[in-house]
Amino acid sequence: MKYTLLWRLCTVIAFGTVLLFWAIDWLTTHTESSMSFIATEHQQQLLDYGKQADEIMRSEGEAGLAIWLKNLQQKEQTWAAIVSTDISPMAESTLYAPFFERFQIGRSVEWKIHLYFQENPVMEVPFADDNTHFLIQLPQRMRPGALLIYANVLLQIALPLILLCLLSVVLYRHVMTPLRKLENVTKAFSEGHLDVRTNASLQSRHDELTRLAITFDKMADKTSQLIYTQRQLLGDLSHELRTPLTRIDMAIDFMEQRINPRQALERLRYEASTMRNLVEDTLTLAWLNTESPLLTYDDFDLVELLQVICEDARFEYPDRVLTTALPDAAPIKHSSQLALGQAIENIVRNGLRHTPVNTAVAVLLTRVVQGYQLVIKDHGPGVPPDMLNDIFKPFFRVDKARAAVQDLKDHNQGRGFGLGLALAYRQIEAVGGTITAQNYTDDGNRASGLCITVALYDTGAPAQPARPAQPARPAQLA
Ligand SMILES: Nc1ncnc2c1ncn2[C@@H]1O[C@H](COP(=O)(O)OP(=O)(O)OP(=O)(O)O)[C@@H](O)[C@H]1O
Ligand SMILES: [Mg+2]
Structure with missing residues (x-):
């Protein structure tokens, strides 16, 4: 495929990002919901308060219950009350006007708490007779979700950051590993190792980088072939030059010794022209080889x-x-x-x-x-x-x-x-x-x-x- 790498990157980035959003959303919702319940020991504590209130009501009456209620409110730094099913205060309990508007009997201690409400909810524990109810505004110490802010930071900032960094590293490695291999091969080639090629290591990827590797290998084939040919040409040329050079030396000797100097001069001219032809032909050949014009x-x-x-x-x-x-x-x-x-x-x-x-x-x-x-x-x-x-x-x-x-x-x-x-x-x-x-x-x-x-x-x-x-x-x- 022409743009394999592009499609591969698009798929990983697009699917990865969507998956990441979905996972963060799911984790946030799940964590929030699991943090919205009152801890079991606190639920038990509230139930115990209700039970105690019921027992005091039965043993000491409303007067005793009023004292206990006061102590409890002080102890837990919250509001508590005893009401009948028609929400009439008992045991000197005080109910405020907004309370009547918002409150409905029946908010059990196992209910989910809305973590984003400023005010703590009022929990209810019914007495055994089912006509009297112990009410208590959830004490602050029992309010769930104290760690929600940290969970949110972790899930919405740290986790995406870590996952995106990991994704970037994976993508970087996917792109850079072959490029690094190519860089090493290019370096080796430039240092004179003319036989190095990318070969199968990169060609199994079947993407744009494979094409780059194939192009490099072709270029390396051609360049090394040219270099070998030029070396061969140079070697052959210097070898072929030896004969006319020897003859030139001989002709010079003859001239120095004044043995038939005219013929020696002719020989010199001839050998010079032979050498010129040889060098020109070799250079033309080298040019034709290199340029393929x-x-x-x-x-x-x-x-x-x-x-x-x-x-x-x-x-x-x-x-x-x-x-x-x-x-x-x-x-x-x-x-x-x-x-x-x-x-x-x-x-x-x-x-x-x-x-x-x-x-x-x-x-x-x-x-x-x-x-x-x-x-x-x-x-x-x-x-x-x-x-x-x-x-x-x-x-x-x-x-x-x-x-x-x-x-x-x-x-x-x-x-x-x-x-x-x-x-x-x-x-x-x-x-x-x-x-x-x-x-x-x-x-x-x-x-x-x-x-x-x-x-x-x-x-x-x-x-x-x-x-x-x-x-x-x-x-x-x-
Ligand atoms: N017509 C031919 N008959 C027989 N052998 C030939 C013929 N033409 C070329 N050859 C052989 O091929 C070789 C290469 O030929 P080529 O023309 O390249 O070189 P050359 O003629 O020897 O030298 P140059 O052409 O450089 O003067 C020759 O040396 C010769 O052995
Ligand atoms: Mg010839």
Whole structure:
């Protein structure tokens, strides 16, 4: 569910609050009602007074009862009286006017007392004859509910405070525990532990924080992958730089000893340019890896671009045959002429480099539903099937030894660092296409070799009016 955490919090807070109100109300009412009765020993005491009055009436008459009544009133600091059922005073009892308005015979000592009335109620104990009644205004000391105020403070202030604090702690823990886990994972990640992930610990919650955890894990995957790739690139680059640097050292030695200084100078120039190409290609690759840009600046004709590339390639490899099968025009929108051009040039040169002398490399362009399909086939040795994906990895060469020899032989043809296809892969990706490699065998023509297929799709993205500032390595593709 999209807002699981929100609904969870709403439910807990809403139900919790309603439940709390209900519980407080119930407890208050219950406590108040249980506090509204006269304590049992006081009930007994009042009943005993009534019994004593009855006995005195019988033994000593009204005169004796009047004395006892007076003493009782003094002792209990309250008003007491003896009345007949028609509420006529007996034993010198005094009744006040409001008393007649309010009083009704029959308020037994077991009755509930109204705790909010200022005045204490008048309790009644009937004599055995049932015609005479002992009345006494409940003595203050016997008034129940003395602790009501404390009970109210406890129930209406302290209890809600404690329960709400507990609820807040539960909610806080519910939200903060995963955030803290995330914080620890983020901290560990930022300290260089690139393999830490939130994993199942947070993902079992199925709420907004799970989505945050999943997003973090994806970000960590991508970032660690990038860092590993960059480290690998840096390692490979420094490794590859060793050879030209050694050659530069040698050339300098030669120059110092004045052994063929002109050739040494040429060597220096060549190695410097090799190193420049190597560094630029690596930086461009790093930029493409990091930014994963979508290059959509140009609209151009792919046929024209292919013709220029093939023309140059024929010039560079005059001893190979380069055939083309191209439509009249192939307008491409929202792409990058430079990136696509570099990629295709690399593939064509690879083909020409690996195809034997006097054999052909074919460049075929066809229109397909979503765009164009470019096929470049050579007559070379192909690539071992288990390495068909690896050739797109940076600095990968099928046979490093062979490549090194080839590289030495092919100084004029250039590099051989294993960067061309890795760059081509990302460049084609950046213009919204794909590149794949297969070995092919054409029994009819007794031909075999490597077939590189480039599918170019219309990205649908509008051409960008101006290029944005490009952070890491824009120069080659800009
Ligand atoms: N047409 C091909 N036939 C056979 N092997 C190929 C072909 N194209 C590429 N390869 C193999 O794939 C490897 C990677 O190719 P890639 O273009 O990336 O590097 P490179 O050509 O060796 O060097 P660079 O392109 O940097 O000058 C090559 O070293 C080669 O072993
Ligand atoms: Mg190459």
